[in-house]
Amino acid sequence: xxxAAALSHVLERGPLTRGELRDLTGLSKPTxxxxxxxxxxxxxVSVVGYVSAGPGPNAEVYAVNPDAxxxxxxxxxxxxxxxxxxxTAAVTDLAGTVRGRLESAVDFSRTDPVAGVVDTVEAVCKExxxxxxxxxxxxxxxxxxxxxxxxxxxxxxxxxxxxxxxIEELRRRLGVPVGVDNDVNLAAVAERAHGAGRHAESxxxxxxxxxxxxxxxxxxxxLLRGARGGAGEIGYMPMNVAARRVAxxxxxxGGALQELAAAHGLPVAPTAAGTMAAAAExxxxxxxxxxxxxxxxxxxxxxxxxxxxxxxxxxLVVIGGEVxxxxxxxxxxxxxxxxxxxxxxxxxxxTTLVQDDAALLGAQEAGRASVRETILSxxxxx
Numbered sequence: 001x002x003x004a005a006a007l008s009h010v011l012e013r014g015p016l017t018r019g020e021l022r023d024l025t026g027l028s029k030p031t032x033x034x035x036x037x038x039x040x041x042x043x044x045v046s047v048v049g050y051v052s053a054g055p056g057p058n059a060e061v062y063a064v065n066p067d068a069x070x071x072x073x074x075x076x077x078x079x080x081x082x083x084x085x086x087x088t089a090a091v092t093d094l095a096g097t098v099r100g101r102l103e104s105a106v107d108f109s110r111t112d113p114v115a116g117v118v119d120t121v122e123a124v125c126k127e128x129x130x131x132x133x134x135x136x137x138x139x140x141x142x143x144x145x146x147x148x149x150x151x152x153x154x155x156x157x158x159x160x161x162x163x164x165x166x167i168e169e170l171r172r173r174l175g176v177p178v179g180v181d182n183d184v185n186l187a188a189v190a191e192r193a194h195g196a197g198r199h200a201e202s203x204x205x206x207x208x209x210x211x212x213x214x215x216x217x218x219x220x221x222x223l224l225r226g227a228r229g230g231a232g233e234i235g236y237m238p239m240n241v242a243a244r245r246v247a248x249x250x251x252x253x254g255g256a257l258q259e260l261a262a263a264h265g266l267p268v269a270p271t272a273a274g275t276m277a278a279a280a281e282x283x284x285x286x287x288x289x290x291x292x293x294x295x296x297x298x299x300x301x302x303x304x305x306x307x308x309x310x311x312x313x314x315x316l317v318v319i320g321g322e323v324x325x326x327x328x329x330x331x332x333x334x335x336x337x338x339x340x341x342x343x344x345x346x347x348x349x350x351t352t353l354v355q356d357d358a359a360l361l362g363a364q365e366a367g368r369a370s371v372r373e374t375i376l377s378x379x380x381x382x
Contacts, residue, residue, distance in 0.1 A: 002027055002035040004379040007044060007064070011094075011372055015048055015063040036062060044068050044375070066095035069136040069375065070128075071367030072121050075183065075360035076142040078158050078211040085158050087116065088357050089124040091135075092364045094371065100128025108159040114169050121174060136374060138174055139367030141183040141359035143211060145230040153180065155233060157211065179370060183207075184214030184232060185223050186362030187320055187354070192218055193365050195353035196318045203316035204308060205352075206234070206301070208323035210254050210272055217312060237304060248304040257297065257323065264293040277326035284330060294327070298334035299342075305335070306343040313345050320352035327351070 005025045010016055016024070022032045039045040039062075046065050050058035075088045084105040091099045102124050106116045117140070125132050144156025156162045171178045184207040191197040191205055197218060207214035213235035217224040224231050235249035250256055254272035261275045262268050266282070266289055269275045282290035305317060317339075319332050329351050336349035354361060 001380050002031055003038050004376045006032060006035045007039055007379060008372075008376055010045055010062060010064050011376075015061045017051060017059040017061055019059060021062070064095050066093035066097060067130070067134065068094045069371050070094070070099070070125075070130055070134050071137040071139060071364070071371050072124060072135055073360055073363035073367050074117065074120060074138065074140045075186075075357050075363060076140065076158055076161070077183070077357070077359070078143055087120050088360050089120050090360060090364055091124055091128040091130055092368050093130075094368070094375075096368060098364070099130055100124055102127050108161065113158075113160045113166060114173055117170055118173050135174075135176055137177050137179065137367045137370045138170070139179045139181070139186075139363040139370065140170075141181060141186040141363040143183050143209075143214075145182055145226075145228065145233060146180045147228045147230075149228065154228070154230065155236075177370065177374070179366060181363070181366065182214065182216075182229065182232065183359035184216045185225070186366060187358035188216035188218050188223060189362035189365050190354050190358045191318055191320065191352060191362075192221060194361060195358075196350040197316065200316045202314055203318055204312060204314040205318045205320050206305060206308075206324070207321040208252065208301075208319065208327075209321040210323070213249055213253060214321075215308065217314070234304060234308070237307065239303065241303075251300045251303065252297065254323070256300075260297060261293055264289045264296075266290060266293055271322070273322035273326040276323045276331070280327050280330050294331060294334050295338070298331065298338045301335050302338035302342045305339055309339070309343040309345050309347050314347055316348045316350060318350050318352055320354065320358060324352055325355060 006021050009021060009024045018032055018036060022029060043065050045062045047060045048063040049061040051061055052058055071092050073090050077086045084107050086103060087106045088103040090101040093099055121138060142156060142161055144153040146153055151167050152164050153162050167178060167180055187207060188205040197203045202219050205216040215232035215234040217232060235247060237248040239246055239248055257272045258268050258275055261279060266279050269278060279290045279293050283294045332349050332351035
């Protein structure tokens with residue numbers, strides 16, 4: 001447990017001297033010295049430098065050995081019915097440095113998901129120039145609801161990913177723990193670590209993606225997942241609009257956005273995000289048609305968000321996803337105005353600060369955290 005205590009501080013804070021670790025852990029000088037000796041022999045930490053400590057020899061600075069273990073993160077993104085799903089993978093070392101990354105299109109209607117994931121893990125390790133053996137965790141972000149009770153994905157559109165037994169088969173083939181989570185949940189992890197949610201007590205992330213909608217609910221750093229992992233499937237939320245019953249996806253999804261842009265006489269790009277970006281650019285130049293489009297879209301978004309705000313009362317709602325990124329602050333401001341009229345409670349609206357693949361970044365964070373927890377729990381046992 002002394003070893004675990006010392007290592008946890010080095011993992012959390014970065015390089016530390018023996019004296020700093022002694023102060024942080026409250027352990028005696030001989031005890032912390034012995035713990036560091038064992039951690040060094042186990043190749044979990046190493047001496048990376050020296051600092052002056054007054055009279056006498058310089059103090060050794062200890063840091064985590066980044067090559068002690070790796071985590072591989074994968075983001076499986078469905079770009080829409082007309083495009084092949086994209087798999088983006090990254091290798092992160094124990095210190096949190098991304099050692100390699102690659103992106104490829106995988107046709108899962110022809111490629112079995114297990115084979116596709118195994119091949120991708122091998123390829124990204126080769127790209128990173130790291131051995132496959134120290135990979136201690138694979139974390140996958142996919143558009144779907146992961147049910148831990150049945151160890152299966154629901155509401156997943158990518159072919160083959162909803163079949164029973166898939167996750168366990170992945171674990172057997174890869175030989176390491178495999179974590180699977182909803183892509184929007186993992187995007188919220190990235191937003192908490194790197195984006196607009198860094199300093200928020202809690203927040204909701206509304207994901208406006210090319211292939212669908214999602215909602216992640218961060219409660220003080222933890223995620224609300226629901227009994228079967230289905231919390232946040234806001235695209236299925238039923239609504240009554242103009243005397244007809246529709247789902248929220250039918251109001252603000254990619255197809256609906258394209259139709260709305262065309263109705264306002266705006267050019268329609270091949271993707272919803274492209275259409276949103278072009279409209280936002282024209283709206284910023286005070287184009288009447290573009291402004292009308294943004295305001296109507298914001299009003300539709302506010303209809304769904306008003307229900308979220310009424311039930312959860314989040315202090316912050318972050319708008320993300322490819323469409324949210326493309327709309328930027330202009331869309332966020334329009335949503336804030338519309339929500340102030342529709343919602344019974346006041347909440348702050350922000351646009352995402354994560355411009356990379358947010359689900360991949362979240363998977364990297366989650367994968368590295370799992371590796372750290374495994375190492376620390378192992379050290380904590382006799």
